[in-house]
Amino acid sequence: MNFDRKILRWNGWGRYDEGFDLEGRDDAVWSWISETVGMPTLVENLGPKAVDIELPISQLNEKQVGELKSLLSEEQVKIDPYERAFHAKGQSFHDLIRLRQEKKVEMAPDAVLYPENEEQVLSVVTYAKLNNFALIPFGGGSSVVGGVEAACKEGQRGVLVLDTTRMNRLISIDAQSMTATFETGIYGPELEAILKDKGYTLGHYPQSFEFSTLGGWIAARGAGQQSTKYGKAEKWLVGARVVTPTGLWQTEDFPASAAGPDLRHLVAGSEGALGVITQATVRLHKAPEFDDYRGYLFKDFESGAAMVRDILQQGVQAATVRLSDTDETRFLTTFSGLGKKKGLGERLIKRWLGANGYGTSPCLMILGFEGDMGVARFAERQTHAISKKHKAFPLGRAAGKKWYEGRFKMPYMRDPLLDRGVAVDTLETATSWSNLSNLHTAVSSALNQAMEQNKAFEGAKGIVMAHISHAYETGASLYFTYVYPVDPANGPGQWRTIKQAVSNAVSQNGGTISHHHGVGTDHLEWLEKEKGEVGLNALKAIKKKLDPNGVMNPGKLVV
């Protein structure tokens, strides 16, 4: 299942033969969106074909191409325009808008290399180091923060991309210890299919699941939608092998240790800047025998958030706890109702909810349990008591099922929106429970203000919505989506100004600059505030020691 890059969009999300299904409601959806963002006429500006765009000329001479081919093999070294364009960038809004408006990429890899094992990775890293190339590890390429941008430092000869997706084997399973060791280029669906076949799951299902890899999840310190049960990458990572420019690093893999600082936490979040993660041992769970996802409605965000907090602080073993704010709840409700007739039942429920105080600032929660049936049932009983306390209105399994089935689909919506001149971007952060409300307000307001100040034309309207996407005993993450009409003259600049303003707001209001997307290039500026000068110096010292020439993914994470 290591996707041939030719079946995947080089300039957008996913497979060419898949997209967002509007179920025949196209007219209703587009006219509502046009109205909502104050854009009377949506543009018709389909993204560029690969053949349309201008690529910088490869810096590699024939001798170098020959050397690379001799290190690997003829067909493991790609220099054709499609491969170079595909590997030039990630999947951030900034990546897409640049392609669409500029019809060119400023940087593209000079070659794309497909090593098939760790030894080949070692030779590629050594080659890059000895020949002064930047080397960018690339898995699914789904970074939304510029994490795989094909950039090099001044003085470097050019950029090589190391595509990991041919390294996709299961190495071993330890059934007693409930761990598995994989090569890290394996995609989500393949990894889970292998595990399911043996009765296990890793349980890591980010929105990018279908098009991201194990190595990327670890490098970006990612989070799946069921992370309440299965943990973020740093939690399920048991051990790793990393090819650094100063040698192969096999980390500790003990269940716990007091032998000094835990260096696995340097690998999780290393973003390819220290080396290429070639193998990872991960913690398994038994494939769930049971799952149950339900919806709840709250009178306001505060009562919903209080329920999330209780669930976590009382140790209820949920898998997914997700709470949309009022704006997101309204958006989702309206969107899913567009072009459909409401039945009598639905109208009555709506009236009842309105009359009972759920109409003013409704907030939707998706709450999911999975695993052993007895444990999940007990968790549901605990939840029932908590939901009474917070006056949650149960919407039942239909709402849960709907969310569950659509959970990987949203990224497919971004391309058709952008093609019509409508920007959608997301950002995510996390903070303590006591600061959550403040952060939610501050970031929403910064976004609204920035979109207003940078609007493309008179009448253009921005939309902000948010949800708690992942929750912990001591706090939670907030995931913001914002939508606005693209400035046809300068989409990238408009985006950057908005991003700058909102990142300042996140940082100044006690949020982390990223809960699960990573740092990449886009969040670099805010890292020092978060780590402290001393902390950042520690990180720089590690980078300098492990990658003295700055070969690995320059310009990301730490410079």
Added chain:
Amino acid sequence: MNFDRKILRWNGWGRYDEGFDLEGRDDAVWSWISETVGMPTLVENLGPKAVDIELPISQLNEKQVGELKSLLSEEQVKIDPYERAFHAKGQSFHDLIRLRQEKKVEMAPDAVLYPENEEQVLSVVTYAKLNNFALIPFGGGSSVVGGVEAACKEGQRGVLVLDTTRMNRLISIDAQSMTATFETGIYGPELEAILKDKGYTLGHYPQSFEFSTLGGWIAARGAGQQSTKYGKAEKWLVGARVVTPTGLWQTEDFPASAAGPDLRHLVAGSEGALGVITQATVRLHKAPEFDDYRGYLFKDFESGAAMVRDILQQGVQAATVRLSDTDETRFLTTFSGLGKKKGLGERLIKRWLGANGYGTSPCLMILGFEGDMGVARFAERQTHAISKKHKAFPLGRAAGKKWYEGRFKMPYMRDPLLDRGVAVDTLETATSWSNLSNLHTAVSSALNQAMEQNKAFEGAKGIVMAHISHAYETGASLYFTYVYPVDPANGPGQWRTIKQAVSNAVSQNGGTISHHHGVGTDHLEWLEKEKGEVGLNALKAIKKKLDPNGVMNPGKLVV
């Protein structure tokens, strides 16, 4: 409750007015021990008084003492022999045997400093750096791995000890986020008393609880006996402030983040080698409304270990899961029966157990639940099913209560044993479930062999016993206790040879060199195997960057 050092033993465990209570069974106990270790006559060799020992002369001149007093205050700078002797070493067996046999300490701090706030810590660190002194952070001083040894590097002028125990204030509690921020010199009982008063607990109860501090727990990456519920230090640490020689470091304190590597994991386990941890934010739980500790007996170690594994892998919310191997079970059973008459009931039970297969290689489990009653009750129900599967014989609450009540007392037994010429030392490690049995056998056998090869006299016998002390989904720790007659001619050398052999066995058989004691000086030799050369280089690079002059706790963790 920051103990006046004068009420605490400078050359042994705990308070002068406390000790191990043999409940009038002294003769029975000592004669059994004498027989067990093959030592017909126990020696009578009480530890040295402070006045007996020889201290190196302080390297500080009057000017320097004056400077230190001006930085702090007259009475915050101690140069009297008791304070210097108290702060010369930790509480390892090696520390104690050296004192007893050599009646001297080779190294002692030239002064002991008691800063009362972070600013004073900053000035002390700066003073040490500018004046080329080694600086040793010292909390409870309960390190059993040489972690607070008053040593300096060649070329340094001398050693200053920074005693943190006057920094023992609660800074703040965040009730919503369930976190508290403390100064780190606070002792266990005081911290828990403050929290209990407000309805909370941290739940960190190591065996050293009464005489160790928050900062020490973090620096050594410690584990409490209820860590299955409350987590090891690295798990409950939310954020920290560290005074390094290159400035104050305030770490991130988010519930989760993808902003690069998690640098809190450099602080947990830093062992004073990067700086002085001055404040820590920790995760709280509600003070438990319920607790229940019980004993179970297994036919062998394998079935007991399988139950521990099931408890963890099925996500049962236990607090303590502890399984003694057969040797430890026999030792504990015999020890507690010494000098007591067995009642009829006890004899009948013993006969029944023997007849039903529990007599050949019995293993004792202590299983504890605490917290919310409903949750704990559900966990007990889950456990019941698991215990049937593994044929666990329930011993009821009496066994649990007995363990619970004695859980901080064992260290008090070491001094009277040593006074009589009997060595007791412990070591602990952790590994995956699939390797646990191998590691248990290999380490036990290495210990037995090393004690035999280094026996003090013909007929001297060593004892080895072990238990699973902490358990995880993917593996568990093993805690070994070993007892042998001290070589009267060379106790330290004998100990070192045994330690070397057993540490090699741990390292070669897939165990971590420490699960919760730390590295200190005693485990340094085995660190590179564990972290890898590249990993150790990363650690060295951090040390070099944050402490370029090597001021902080030289010779521990990373050199």
